[in-house]
Amino acid sequence: MQFILGLRSKGITDARILQAMEAIPRIDFLAGTFQPRAYADTPLPIDCGQTISQPSVVAKMTQALDVTPRCKVLEIGTGSGYQAAILAKLTRRVYTIERHRQLARLATKRLEALDLGYVTVITGDGSLGLPEQSPFDRILLTAASEDPPAILLGQLRVGGIMVLPVGQSDKVQTLIKIEKTDTNLEYTELGEVRFVPLLEGIAEDIA
Numbered sequence: 001m002q003f004i005l006g007l008r009s010k011g012i013t014d015a016r017i018l019q020a021m022e023a024i025p026r027i028d029f030l031a032g033t034f035q036p037r038a039y040a041d042t043p044l045p046i047d048c049g050q051t052i053s054q055p056s057v058v059a060k061m062t063q064a065l066d067v068t069p070r071c072k073v074l075e076i077g078t079g080s081g082y083q084a085a086i087l088a089k090l091t092r093r094v095y096t097i098e099r100h101r102q103l104a105r106l107a108t109k110r111l112e113a114l115d116l117g118y119v120t121v122i123t124g125d126g127s128l129g130l131p132e133q134s135p136f137d138r139i140l141l142t143a144a145s146e147d148p149p150a151i152l153l154g155q156l157r158v159g160g161i162m163v164l165p166v167g168q169s170d171k172v173q174t175l176i177k178i179e180k181t182d183t184n185l186e187y188t189e190l191g192e193v194r195f196v197p198l199l200e201g202i203a204e205d206i207a
């Protein structure tokens with residue numbers, strides 16, 4: 001399929017990730033008007049003024065996260081639920097937090113329809129993490145923060161990996177990977193990206 005060849009040409013080599021992205025229909029995570037562009041490598045609008053990420057960026061972040069089948073993963077910024085579905089194909093335990101109730105509700109429906117493993121969507125402020133389920137082996141933020149949130153680093157297991165876009169909200173941001181060792185945090189820069197900002201609190205959705 002053209003979609004998978006395109007991801008390969010952008011440096012995605014991990015066979016498990018390519019398989020997961022072939023198995024999860026991105027079209028199911030989009031509203032009708034945007035469905036014709038589901039397999040173009042572009043971000044697209046979703047409800048509540050948010051966006052579903054570009055497929056090659058989803059693949060790149062997932063590859064950097066290095067998810068193994070026994071990892072407990074936390075995603076901040078459920079959005080459409082697409083990234084969570086890819087993660088759920090790779091491991092058995094995924095928690096994802098979204099501050100817009102409406103997006104969380106829609107994502108839950110979509111994820112249930114796909115009959116994936118254990119994936120739970122939570123409406124809440126992801127910058128607070130999920131203390132009752134911590135520590136996590138992997139944490140992925142799909143909204144940009146000025147700095148890596150200390151609360152989330154605190155919920156990452158030693159030996160764990162966190163991937164996130166950092167930088168000011170309306171500018172180009174840098175994707176970074178943080179590996180937590182027993183003595184420190186190791187940072188790797190993975191290139192420029194552009195995400196919506198990580199905002200505090202639960203959104204006041206207009207029903």
Ligand code: SAH
Pocket residue numbers: 050051052053076077078079080081082083084097098099100103124125126127142143196197198199200201
């Ligand atoms: N991963 C998504 C795309 C992310 S868009 C997908 O696959 O479709 C970023 C999302 O982060 C938006 O839906 C936005 O509402 C959400 N967000 C921003 N700040 C947040 C916070 N503090 N807690 C939870 N979600 C947040």
